[in-house]
Amino acid sequence: MASDVPSSPMRFFVLKKSNKGQHDTEYSTVKPNIGPALSCPQCGGPVGMLSWLPPYRVELELHGKDFGDFMEGPGGDLLVTERFAEDFKAEGLTGLSGFHPVEVVRVRRGRRAPHPAPPPRYLFVTPVYGSPALDLERSRFKSNKPMKQCTWCRKITPDAIAGLTLEEGTWKGEDVFRPRGLWGVLIVSERFMRFAERHAMSHLTLVPIENYVWDPLGLYEGEYLS
Template identity: 55%
Template sequence: MGSELPTSSRFFVLERGATHSHHDVEVDVVEPVNLGAGVDCPRCGGPIGMRQWLPPYRANLVLHGEAFGDFIVASGDDLLISERFAQSFRDEGLTGLEGFHPVEVLRVRRRGRGSKPSSSPHYVLVRACFGRAAVDLAHSHLQGAQPSACEECRYTHFESIHGFTLEPGTWKGEDIFRPRGLQGVLTVSERFERFVTRHEFTHLRLTPSEKYVWDPHELQSRPGAQ
């Protein structure tokens, strides 16, 4: 008999760490880059995911900080995590990441002051799954959002996010996932948050979903904004 999901759970948004931090590192594209098709909704056929990176998985790294971080946003939905992160994730039975393809780091460059590192950690390529959890539009703050025409993907256009919640009963227990209606927002469980804190993984930040803000045009600060 499987364990039951908590009746009330908090969720967090996973983002890359601050630029110019101690563990700031980014991926530099190595040509040629092979890209596959993106992910489409199985019901309406609309796009819900970016084109995926295909083998060979080769990359250059650009180190802005003093040390290499454990989490790097590569491109689209592709993520690089350190081998330490990947091994701990699997050892502790967390769920929601797919792939775990080794990445060959060809070269490391340094930006700014400091000596060039002699080596880098091993990284693997992962992607977060598309979860069943759905955004609760009635109790979220998505400015300009309209009811979705597709009950499966819940896609809706919106102008900004000022906190969101998930519909009760839709989350199936994944520790990291892309929710229906906000497939571009990496969302994680409380267990994932404790996992990150316990291991002190670097170059990422976690924001409670109800406090997450995405406002590229600063609409909320304009006169008359609600």
Template identity: 50%
Template sequence: MASETSRSPPFFVLTEGALRSRYDADVDKAEPVNRGDAPRCPLCGTFIGLLKWLPPYRVELELHGEELGDFIKSSAYDLLISERFGESFRAEGLTGLEGFHPVEVVRVRRKGKRALKPLSVPRYFVVSPCFGRAAVDLVLNRVRTHRTPTCPECRTGGINAINGFVLEPGTWSGEDVFRPRGMPGEIVVTERFKSFVERHGLTNMVLIPTEQFVWDPGKRGPAPLPTA
């Protein structure tokens, strides 16, 4: 695996900050909530995402931490980003986020003893990471699936556990934020995006190298690597 990943640029999985962190917050969509069709694989027709959230974009926030951050994950496919995040992202020419629709925050509920300080509510936008061309390597990864992927386009197999993964060399098409084929439920970003987050001090984001990313609720352990 090391020899393959050394020939590819580094990639990172984007997640929220830890539960009960300074910026811990939940999102509830406020009525009326309109939905569109869920995305499908253009080749085999398999669903590769959730129903699309349509306007009006209205939310209620529940703050468990001390202040609202620059990034809140509304769902696996809808993200809230602050105005300063969105403006800087576009000004610096980063790519891969779609939408940038203004969000109306109709209410903020505060939880816990730390919720006593005056609260500043950023202006938020809703964005969605694009479905990129980058594909999870079907051989050099540690992902356990329900079944062997058969579609060469979406590479859907139903994921049981992730204990690190790599992208197939030559499939990435240059986006800074994207959902890879074979793992559309995760958000992958580039080293340039990581540098952007650090430079601007953007909050409530954790960036984990793809090779070190673990999601294994059943403690199944890594999938075995192929033998020679």
């Protein structure tokens, strides 16, 4: 049974893969079939990256000691272990669909990685998109490109981010989602945070959205939380 939307304010977090640690795992697709990106239902423009179509075949590269429960590829495609998927469903969390089996055709080891055990079963999942939206007035970002005028997709191309805020009333209870305005960021609910901690899900990190920083050019110069 899906969780109800709580009456008290919900905290939100940006979900990212961990780059280091004992569960450091990467993947690359093998001869992928590519489909179109999502289209905005209002302006018709593309949203996000091109889609990955079946069959889902990957090569894994293990840099740590054990395989991780969560992986995000360069195009934003998500892989989770079967353990992750079963616990996610059992707790009634929402926002992920698909759960398509993935074929691991090869496992490569990093220079310091030990000889691995067989990998767990991985599934390809798709996060929901379309309801929660960024509050573009209260979120902190800098961009040299004009913001798209479409009031639905609200597409921005930031050069730097120093904190995000969701528009009040747009969140409908999703536990994992990509927000309108910034498809490339994956956001999760406080319920997801507790789920990940309770089940010790590996190879992921959670950052409160108000503290999320992406500033490769140093445009904010230390003023992130001011």
